[in-house]
Amino acid sequence: MERADMAANQTSLPPGAPPLLPRAEGLYCPAGDFFVDPVRPVARALITHGHGDHARAGHGAVLATPETLDIMAIRYGADFAGTRQAAGTGWTTLGDARVRFVPAGHILGSAQIVIETGGRRIVAAGDFKRGSDPTCADFEPVACDIFISEATFGLPVFRHPSPQHEIAKLLGSLSANPDRAHLVGAYALGKAQRVIRLLRDAGHDAPIYLHGAMARLCDYYVARGVTLGPLLPATGDGPRDRFAGQVILGPPASFGTPWARRFPDPVVAFASGWMGVRQRVRQRGVELPLVISDHSDWPELTATIADVAAEEIWVTHGREEALVRWCTLNGQAARPLHLVGYEDEPE
Amino acid sequence: MKAFARLLARLVTTPSRTGKLRLVRDYLATTPDPDRGYALAALTGGLDLPGVKPALLRALVAERVDEVLFRLSYDYVGDLAETIALIWDGREDSDLPLSEVVHQLGTAGKVEAARVVAGLLDRFDASSRHALIKLATGALRAGLSARLAKTALADHGGVAVDEIEEIWHGLRPPYPELFAWLDGRGPRPAAVGHAPFRPVMLATPLADKDSEMLDPSDFAAEWKWDGIRVQVVCEQGTRRIYTRTGDEISAAFPDLSEALMFEGAFDGELLVRKGDGVAPFADLQQRLNRKTVDARLAARFPAFIRAYDILVWNGEDLRPLPFRDRRDRLETAVAALGSPRVDLSPLVTFDSWTALARHRAEPPDPVIEGLMLKRWDSPYLAGRPKGAWFKWKRDPFLIDAVLMYAQRGHGKRSSYYSDYTFGVWAADGTLTPVGKAYFGFTDEELLQIDRYVRENTTDRFGPVRAVRATRDRGLVVEVAFEGLNRSTRHKSGVAMRFPRISRLRWDKPPSEADTLEGLSALLPPA
Missing domain, CATH: 1.10.3260.10 (DNA ligase, ATP-dependent, N-terminal domain)
Incomplete structure (x- = not known):
């Protein structure tokens, strides 16, 4: 069996060589001659999802889900790569490897990339979460030999409360402070749309005001069938008090700009998994922390490792050491995969 | 929970x-x-x-x-x-x-x-x-003072916070009789025993026009010492030291508290003694904000009270008496005590506002921050009654410094660069940071500085921006402050008290800002 696979494999990789290698550009697959989420321009890139530190412009060829390709086109312009290929639900053959894109539950279009080569199956999960999210397809666990897990919230102190609970906090603050604008910081891709949708599902049907940086991505979500209700631009002239008791969504960085001065006595909120730690809340000067994350928390990370039953876990992107430690304690082979160029959850 | x-x-x-x-x-x-x-x-x-x-x-x-x-x-x-x-x-x-x-x-x-x-x-x-x-x-660190919690309680019950302060120290958790009173279900609890706090009397700043209209012979003057205002109470064996807001700090000053052997209540300044004189505020600061104190620290920075006023003596409430009579009683009481831990705040004699202004300009001790004027006929009233007491602070020190860094503020100011680090010229020709200020300017000036910071950013570190500051280009700010101390924690070796931006000097080139050498000349003798 092993011999037959080797015969089919036309490259000259020595037996036992890792099917994927960390390189300066990103994670490289020699058998298929491609990179996963490269941080620098490369000839062939497979992209898990549209966040800026994973999806960069300037590659020769890009293979990604249709949604990720659309998002990259919105952010970088239609010519963001030499050629663009949409991944279907089936297998795509690349050199001596074949790949398949499976939902990761992170944001719209996010995918795990299943790579098979040399008789082994590797899952590069990208960023993922396990809880249900009406703005994207749910994570599907895929049994594999090597599972590459993110570890953004890879510490046992991270146990995210239910997003509904956090949205109830926001609605409670709105009714307790009807004279104050509620400025909710959220990343423009994924988090913003999810917060809007959670608000709608909790019965908040008033218009939601958007910073200009969010409008196009919200429009795109709507076009893909995610209903977001009435959205208005948080710009233009008018009396200040029209924002009193209203929700305004903007990228957190925008709160430090003159744009934020148009709002009456704002309550500054921030929707992020980091808001579970009060020291972080205080550092950022956030008044209303909302612990809403698009990443797995500690129980989700450890449950996923159990679900995929892999021979080995590679941990990347965050707090590798703790998750590797947990694997070791639980008799699971694991090691950190040191990649350069990835950020913490983008803000 | x-x-x-x-x-x-x-x-x-x-x-x-x-x-x-x-x-x-x-x-x-x-x-x-x-x-x-x-x-x-x-x-x-x-x-x-x-x-x-x-x-x-x-x-x-x-x-x-x-x-x-x-x-x-x-x-x-x-x-x-x-x-x-x-x-x-x-x-x-x-x-x-x-x-x-x-x-x-x-x-x-x-x-x-x-x-x-x-x-x-x-x-x-x-x-x-x-x-x-x-x-x-026991480390709650809730981000609000006891006073603010009591103010919220007073708001809740629709009473003045001083009414709560006056009975507070006779009450024990969970305060059933207090809530019964505030909810209109019971009588006001009596302020008995337990050496209660009496709401303090405060002064208003003396405006220029005030002194023209006031008759000098109506007023007593005394030095305003640079410590913290306290009330010390000893009643039926209970001794307490309160801040002016009614927070009890007795536990941090056992050396002082043990020495209080009388039956009554004084208003005074808490200070630290150094040799025969008064130590600068920085020494007192070593003893503030502590839950307890060790003997070594208490011996190194011995605390004492400089008495300003007397509120109660041997069971008699003296507050309705005019200041003139209270002063007589105070002098007698302090003399009878004969304690090194309690001395008398001396009066300053003067016959005209001009004469008093001369005293103010040349105080006999560096640990004086100005003068207090008290009407001879004023009873001791809670709060800030109009026209009774005035404070006439020394003019602040002023220097011209160069804006070096700006940080965004919090809350309402989170979209403004409102916290400023400024520096003066060191001997080697570089700017050395000497302080931080986040008030003193008007809203209009805040907008101007904010715009200047955004347009002249040279570097960013998280919420902090470095601002262009060379010999020819930069923003000069006039900084007012109350005093200067030596500091081993700051690179410049100096620490300002109460610095604030008093003026923006758009007209002044940075090269004409002050030097560290010039600033250091304001330090007290070592």
């Missing part, structure tokens, strides 16, 4: 005073007795629980969590109470009345404490766990 935990979490993240007041008021209005009474006690530092040591909590967590995972988590979170609250794998998410939690913590002996705390941690969610740990360790 959930409601109390929610209150603590919101208080910490709410920047504005009115916001904090609203939170506490809402909590008091919606929480039943006796829970709200225990919460009030916790917020005012009046909850007397046997403290659980952090070491015990660490031992509890070590039984449940791998030590490496705990260390990595603690490294990341940076706060022990929060790390334990977050990492504890609570099996339930139940609620308990705060009073029940206080009861369990209060009655558990040393041996049972671990079991009780672990049992409670198991029952709560992360937010309640955090509140529990803070209660159990």
